[in-house]
Structures are given as C-alpha cells and as structure tokens.
Amino acid sequence: MTNIANPANTIEMIKKYDFNFQKKFGQNFLIDTHVLDKICLASGLGENDLAIEIGPGIGALTQYLANTAKAVVAVEIDKNLLPILNETLANHKNISIINADFLKIDLENLIDECKKKFGEFENIRIVANLPYYITTPIIMNVLESHTHIDSITVMIQKEVADRMQALPGGKDYGALSLAVQYYSDPYVVAFVPPNCFIPRPKVGSSVIRLDIYKDKPVKAEDEKLMFQIIRAGFNQRRKTLVNSLTNFEGLNFSKEKIIHALSLLGKSEKIRGEALTLEEFAKLAGCLKESI
Numbered sequence: 001m002t003n004i005a006n007p008a009n010t011i012e013m014i015k016k017y018d019f020n021f022q023k024k025f026g027q028n029f030l031i032d033t034h035v036l037d038k039i040c041l042a043s044g045l046g047e048n049d050l051a052i053e054i055g056p057g058i059g060a061l062t063q064y065l066a067n068t069a070k071a072v073v074a075v076e077i078d079k080n081l082l083p084i085l086n087e088t089l090a091n092h093k094n095i096s097i098i099n100a101d102f103l104k105i106d107l108e109n110l111i112d113e114c115k116k117k118f119g120e121f122e123n124i125r126i127v128a129n130l131p132y133y134i135t136t137p138i139i140m141n142v143l144e145s146h147t148h149i150d151s152i153t154v155m156i157q158k159e160v161a162d163r164m165q166a167l168p169g170g171k172d173y174g175a176l177s178l179a180v181q182y183y184s185d186p187y188v189v190a191f192v193p194p195n196c197f198i199p200r201p202k203v204g205s206s207v208i209r210l211d212i213y214k215d216k217p218v219k220a221e222d223e224k225l226m227f228q229i230i231r232a233g234f235n236q237r238r239k240t241l242v243n244s245l246t247n248f249e250g251l252n253f254s255k256e257k258i259i260h261a262l263s264l265l266g267k268s269e270k271i272r273g274e275a276l277t278l279e280e281f282a283k284l285a286g287c288l289k290e291s292i
C-alpha cells in the first residue's frame with residue numbers, strides 16, 4: 001500500500017481487519033505525512049543505516065524508514081497488528097518484524113541478528129512514535145544498556161521531552177534531565193498536535209532526538225552513586241540538598257560530610273538540587289565517595 005499514513009487509508013485498514021485500539025498499549029497512530037517526513041529527516045537516517053522501530057502499529061512510520069534505511073527491525077507487542085503489517089509492508093524486503101515486548105528483548109542480540117540478515121551498518125538509529133505509557137523505561141533501558149546505538153529520535157509526550165532537555169534552575173529540570181543528558185545530547189525537533197493521530201491523544205507531543213555520546217563529556221567515577229545522589233536531591237524539591245541527602249535510603253553520609261563536600265565545590269549549604277549542573281553532581285559524588 002502506498003502511504004498508509006493518511007486518515008482514509010488508516011481507517012480502511014482498521015475496518016478491514018476489525019482492529020480495536022488498545023489503550024493499554026498506548027496506540028495512537030500517525031496520520032500526517034509531513035510529520036513522518038520530519039521524523040525521518042530529523043533522525044539523520046541514511047541508506048547504510050539500521051533503523052530500530054519500537055511499535056510499528058500499522059506500519060505508517062515503518063514504510064518511511066524502509067524507504068530511507070538499509071534495513072528496519074520493528075518490534076511490536078500487539079499480535080493483532082501482525083496481519084495488517086504483513087499487508088501494508090508486503091512490498092518491502094528490508095523489514096524484519098518481531099512480535100515482542102521491547103522492554104524484554106535483548107537489544108544486542110536483536111542487532112546481531114539484523115547484521116546476519118542484512119550485513120553491516122554504518123549507524124544504528126532508533127526511530128519511533130513511542131507508546132507514552134513506557135517512554136521513560138524504554139529510553140532509559142536503551143541508554144543504560146550501553147549497547148552501541150548512535151541516536152534515538154522519538155515522538156513522546158511534550159512534557160517529557162521538555163524535562164529531558166531542561167537545564168538547571170527551571171521547573172522541568174530533574175533526575176530525568178540529568179540521566180538523559182549524562183548519556184546523550186538531547187534536542188527537541190518539533191511539536192506535534194493531537195490532531196495528527198488516530199485516536200487523538202489527550203496531550204501534545206514532541207519529537208526529540210538524542211545523540212548518544214561515544215565519549216561522555218561528564219564522567220562519573222561511580223555512576224550508581226551519582227544517580228543515587230541525583231534521585232535523592234530531587235526527591236523533595238523544596239528541601240536543601242544537605243537535608244535531602246542526609247539519611248536518604250541507601251546513602252550513608254552525615255550532614256557534616258555533605259556540607260564539606262559542597263564547600264569543596266564552592267557551594268553553599270543552602271543550595272537545592274535543582275541549582276546543580278550534571279558536572280557538579282558528578283564532582284559531588286566524587287567528593288562524597290572519597291569521604292567514605
């Protein structure tokens with residue numbers, strides 16, 4: 001089928017297969033070809049690349065990816081979509097569809113299987129219109145897996161995209177901003193209104209691109225400790241960092257040690273977590289680790 005992504009073709013396929021949208025799978029299908037063009041272009045996908053798509057739905061974005069990349073592997077949880085995908089993507093020989101929960105697959109293994117089937121790739125890029133109920137676990141799983149992925153370009157809830165690229169001081173800045181920015185350079189590409197989907201989501205959406213660092217600009221000696229400190233630091237935003245970190249579950253630093261570590265960074269004991277940059281959190285974790 002040429003161009004699944006328009007309202008008439010999407011409705012035709014849904015009726016033909018008597019498909020029922022499943023809210024629990026976050027199914028909002030894209031019906032705007034301009035948005036699909038924009039996602040593809042923003043992803044930087046090239047003819048020697050592998051595109052990994054999470055949740056192809058009825059294949060609207062998959063078609064675009066297959067026309068741009070060397071190969072596409074699309075992981076879809078809802079088996080009711082498989083017969084539809086077989087029809088809509090029948091003309092593409094460079095697509096592999098996997099029926100699985102993306103959160104449970106072995107990403108490294110998925111990429112190896114694609115290499116066996118399609119050969120080597122220049123870049124490996126995740127491109128998807130994500131199910132919003134699991135946006136953060138999907139992105140954090142990929143980033144924390146340390147699998148070789150070059151970039152992630154995804155449609156997500158606007159508020160979540162704003163938090164991912166937020167800088168110190170603002171209300172959107174928090175543990176998610178720091179986690180995403182530790183592993184990647186985020187950049188919001190476009191805002192997408194609810195009328196670009198069937199059914200319409202209740203929230204606005206953004207396309208965000210995360211370029212994953214090969215060489216991280218900020219290095220944490222002990223990543224686990226740094227992220228524990230970050231989580232504690234934003235657990236109660238109105239508290240000072242000293243009060244948030246003292247007696248936080250899993251952290252065993254006395255008030256005096258925390259005040260001393262902050263003073264080594266030239267920071268007042270009244271400072272809140274939201275005022276610290278990623279680099280400062282990494283340094284704070286380093287100072288506190290030395291004091292153990």
Ligand code: SAM
Pocket residue numbers: 025026027028029030031054055056057058059060061062075076077078081100101102103128129130131132134
């Ligand atoms: N890519 C299609 C589009 O743009 O029209 C559909 C996007 S829709 C927002 C999200 C898709 O992810 C649905 O097809 C849904 O069934 C699928 N999905 C939901 N949870 C998933 C999971 N854990 N693993 C893989 N796919 C999932």
